[in-house]
Amino acid sequence: xxxxxxxxxxxxxxxxxxxxxxxxxxxxxxxxxxxxxxxxxxxxxxxxxxxxxxxxxxxxxxxxxxxxxxxxxxxxxxxxxxxxxxxxxxxxxxxxxxxxxxxxxxxxxxxxxxxxxxxxxxxxxxxxxxxxxxxxxxxxxxxxxxxxxxxxxxxxxxxxxxxxxxxxxxxxxxxxxxxxxxxxxxxxxxxxxxxxxxxxxxxxxxxxxxxxxxxxxxxxxxxxxxxxxxxxxxxxxxxxxxxxxxxxxxxxxxxxxxxxxxxxxxxxxxxxxxxxxxxxxxxxxxxxxxxxxxxxxxxxxxxxxxxxxxxxxxxxxxxxxxxxxxxxxx
Numbered sequence: 001x002x003x004x005x006x007x008x009x010x011x012x013x014x015x016x017x018x019x020x021x022x023x024x025x026x027x028x029x030x031x032x033x034x035x036x037x038x039x040x041x042x043x044x045x046x047x048x049x050x051x052x053x054x055x056x057x058x059x060x061x062x063x064x065x066x067x068x069x070x071x072x073x074x075x076x077x078x079x080x081x082x083x084x085x086x087x088x089x090x091x092x093x094x095x096x097x098x099x100x101x102x103x104x105x106x107x108x109x110x111x112x113x114x115x116x117x118x119x120x121x122x123x124x125x126x127x128x129x130x131x132x133x134x135x136x137x138x139x140x141x142x143x144x145x146x147x148x149x150x151x152x153x154x155x156x157x158x159x160x161x162x163x164x165x166x167x168x169x170x171x172x173x174x175x176x177x178x179x180x181x182x183x184x185x186x187x188x189x190x191x192x193x194x195x196x197x198x199x200x201x202x203x204x205x206x207x208x209x210x211x212x213x214x215x216x217x218x219x220x221x222x223x224x225x226x227x228x229x230x231x232x233x234x235x236x237x238x239x240x241x242x243x244x245x246x247x248x249x250x251x252x253x254x255x256x257x258x259x260x261x262x263x264x265x266x267x268x269x270x271x272x273x274x275x276x277x278x279x280x281x282x283x284x285x286x287x288x289x290x291x292x293x294x295x296x297x298x299x300x301x302x303x304x305x306x307x308x309x310x311x312x313x314x315x316x317x318x319x320x321x322x323x324x325x326x327x328x329x330x
Contacts, residue, residue: 062302072133075321078117092329101182108285111164123151139169157202173192223255228242256275263287
């Protein structure tokens with residue numbers, strides 16, 4: 001090999017990694033700039049009630065109520081057992097939740113027989129009798145695409161799925177798209193987990209799968225709601241990954257994005273005239289150690305003519321290690 005040829009190869013050897021470094025920097029700067037634009041230009045709300053429209057509702061409207069993390073283990077489970085009252089956690093909010101046409105929760109953990117009673121730990125399960133509370137609150141759909149649904153393995157999640165189905169509650173994020181036909185409109189629901197590594201049964205937030213599945217569900221429905229278990233715990237702003245997933249879902253045909261997992265309320269965004277609620281915060285949880293983990297939102301969304309015409313974000317406050325109330329109630 002000639003010296004000149006070696007010099008050319010040496011230059012190429014240096015040029016390729018340098019080009020890669022500068023390309024990476026350029027991509028990062030573009031992404032960061034988009035994030036800055038997002039933070040400054042998009043419409044955020046939290047702890048507020050906002051109406052998209054003042055249009056009066058009629059017989060063709062459909063109301064969806066959604067809440068964040070519902071964790072029926074640890075101290076919530078212990079108190080329910082000691083009180084022999086598995087409706088206890090929902091007693092101050094059941095009337096409101098049950099008034100909607102569709103009520104959606106994120107069930108953070110499993111409901112299984114012989115659930116160990118403990119006040120600590122991060123393996124979440126609740127007594128199967130908590131199904132009484134879910135029915136009492138009028139829950140129609142329970143998302144299981146989260147990082148605690150598989151805490152007790154395949155047996156635990158399969159037992160939970162069966163319990164929900166036997167009580168006419170649709171499990172979400174584990175068995176494809178959930179459809180609900182109400183007042184002449186077909187609603188579709190998809191749920192994805194972006195926190196833990198891919199686990200059997202649970203729908204993983206893979207970009208290609210999301211794009212394909214959202215497009216397919218959008219073709220088969222009038223209104224498509226997508227939920228994500230995502231983000232960074234104890235953060236009140238969405239991460240770049242949350243923004244990416246939310247925009248991808250809307251670009252693919254979603255009408256409403258609802259998020260959970262951070263345990264804090266996060267901001268909202270109006271993207272292409274579609275609403276993104278990045279985190280509703282906790283709803284039933286025993287995290288009494290801070291104000292922000294005791295706070296959450298109930299999302300109430302009114303649909304008419306295949307779009308949201310009105311919505312409210314209603315603050316709640318958790319008391320007694322697991323019982324939420326509307327924050328204006330005393």
